[in-house]
Amino acid sequence: MSRLRNTPETLTRLTEAIDVTGAVVDEGTRERSTMRARTLRSATGTQHDLAPVGDPPEDMRAVLLDATGGPEALRLGTVPVPTPVISELLVRVHAAGVNPIDAKTRAGAGVSGAIADFPSTLGFDFSGTVVKAPYEAHPFPPGTPVFGMVPFPRSGGSYAEYAVVPTMSVARKPQTLSHVEAAGVPLAALTAWGLVVETAHAHEGQRILIHAGSGGVGHFAVQFAAYFGAHVTVTGSGRNAAWLRELGASVVIDYTTTRFEEVVSDVDVVIDLVGNVQDRTGSRSLGVVRPGGLYVLVPTGSWPEYAQEADAAGVRSTSFKVTPDGGALATIARLLDSGAVQVYVDRVFDLGEAADAHRAIEEGHTRGKIVLRVSEG
Numbered sequence: 052m053s054r055l056r057n058t059p060e061t062l063t064r065l066t067e068a069i070d071v072t073g074a075v076v077d078e079g080t081r082e083r084s085t086m087r088a089r090t091l092r093s094a095t096g097t098q099h100d101l102a103p104v105g106d107p108p109e110d111m112r113a114v115l116l117d118a119t120g121g122p123e124a125l126r127l128g129t130v131p132v133p134t135p136v137i138s139e140l141l142v143r144v145h146a147a148g149v150n151p152i153d154a155k156t157r158a159g160a161g162v163s164g165a166i167a168d169f170p171s172t173l174g175f176d177f178s179g180t181v182v183k184a185p186y187e188a189h190p191f192p193p194g195t196p197v198f199g200m201v202p203f204p205r206s207g208g209s210y211a212e213y214a215v216v217p218t219m220s221v222a223r224k225p226q227t228l229s230h231v232e233a234a235g236v237p238l239a240a241l242t243a244w245g246l247v248v249e250t251a252h253a254h255e256g257q258r259i260l261i262h263a264g265s266g267g268v269g270h271f272a273v274q275f276a277a278y279f280g281a282h283v284t285v286t287g288s289g290r291n292a293a294w295l296r297e298l299g300a301s302v303v304i305d306y307t308t309t310r311f312e313e314v315v316s317d318v319d320v321v322i323d324l325v326g327n328v329q330d331r332t333g334s335r336s337l338g339v340v341r342p343g344g345l346y347v348l349v350p351t352g353s354w355p356e357y358a359q360e361a362d363a364a365g366v367r368s369t370s371f372k373v374t375p376d377g378g379a380l381a382t383i384a385r386l387l388d389s390g391a392v393q394v395y396v397d398r399v400f401d402l403g404e405a406a407d408a409h410r411a412i413e414e415g416h417t418r419g420k421i422v423l424r425v426s427e428g
């Protein structure tokens with residue numbers, strides 16, 4: 052795995068090396084390729100590597116939630132295809148990622164308080180094909196394979212054949228990934244990027260402890276932290292130890308047999324994907340951070356007193372909330388296409404099996420991601 056120093060200059064270079072369509076360009080070819088793209092678009096009104104798309108139908112299949120409840124509250128139904136407005140894209144969804152927040156929301160927690168109307172369609176993550184763009188020369192014209200985050204619950208979610216999504220929340224799908232693989236990326240990888248790169252500023256020599264490194268967010272966090280040269284210690288069960296080392300972890304602590312505070316100390320940063328929901332993982336973590344180090348709580352709301360406890364322990368602390376970000380997603384797509392970072396899809400369910408997918412994610416032992424297959428793509 053090649054490594055980079057995480058400096059502002061590196062990040063600027065990584066980001067600037069990617070144009071809005073996700074193509075990687077160097078300084079010398081940027082101007083020529085921009086001119087070529089302009090010429091192509093003005094001549095044809097579109098790019099030439101696009102899949103043909105027809106007009107969307109009036110109705111679509113979607114997973115519907117009539118009221119919050121158990122997994123059985125999810126049913127397959129038919130609803131109108133949503134209408135995009137202003138800068139939104141209409142996307143044909145080929146696959147939808149399943150995240151713990153989906154199950155929490157279905158159960159009446161998570162972001163359920165913001166659901167305006169029932170029946171509601173859950174789901175943030177998607178990979179699909181653009182069907183309608185806001186204007187002819189848009190960077191993501193119809194036929195473009197894209198992936199990203201739907202602004203659920205403000206609009207309908209991604210557990211459906213079509214979704215509307217703001218342009219700024221999407222990027223070109225990584226070319227080397229299937230739609231099923233790509234749908235496992237956005238929310239988890241953007242969370243990991245926000246935690247490891249933007250909050251922890253991962254760099255060579257830094258010591259990071261990541262709890263739940265084998266889950267959706269964790270497996271990206273381990274890879275990003277190792278990519279930027281940090282020394283990564285991770286908690287996970289023994290069955291995932293060899294895989295976590297392959298992803299870049301230097302030390303794997305089996306939380307089912309070992310108290311992590313007995314074998315690790317003086318870390319610069321703890322990225323806590325468990326919190327005090329299990330075995331007081333958050334409170335116990337404060338004792339392994341060096342004085343002045345940083346503790347980051349990810350399952351927000353699970354431990355309201357974390358900041359006071361961290362202050363008392365002499366540790367800086369913050370919570371974190373993921374933001375849809377097409378620019379960061381384009382950078383992540385480049386890392387995926389280069390092979391420096393991988394997405395691991397644990398289980399795939401059909402759209403009509405959303406309830407089973409929720410039962411699986413609620414078990415809390417997913418390796419990597421769970422994905423719903425929605426339509427051919």
Ligand SMILES: NC(=O)c1ccc[n+]([C@@H]2O[C@H](COP(=O)([O-])OP(=O)(O)OC[C@H]3O[C@@H](n4cnc5c(N)ncnc54)[C@H](OP(=O)(O)O)[C@@H]3O)[C@@H](O)[C@H]2O)c1
Pocket residue numbers: 150151152238239242262263264265266267268269286287288289291306324325329330332349350351371372373412415416417418419
């Ligand atoms: N604030 C935000 O913006 C944000 C964004 C994304 C996620 N989140 C939250 O962050 C948490 C993690 O999300 P996720 O998508 O990564 O979840 P996930 O994929 O469901 O995580 C499952 C993983 O957790 C591991 N695990 C379970 N208990 C553990 C423990 N006590 N110690 C160490 N590892 C343990 C399991 O490993 P084993 O199978 O080996 O036990 C499994 O691989 C969730 O609460 C989610 O809601 C918050």
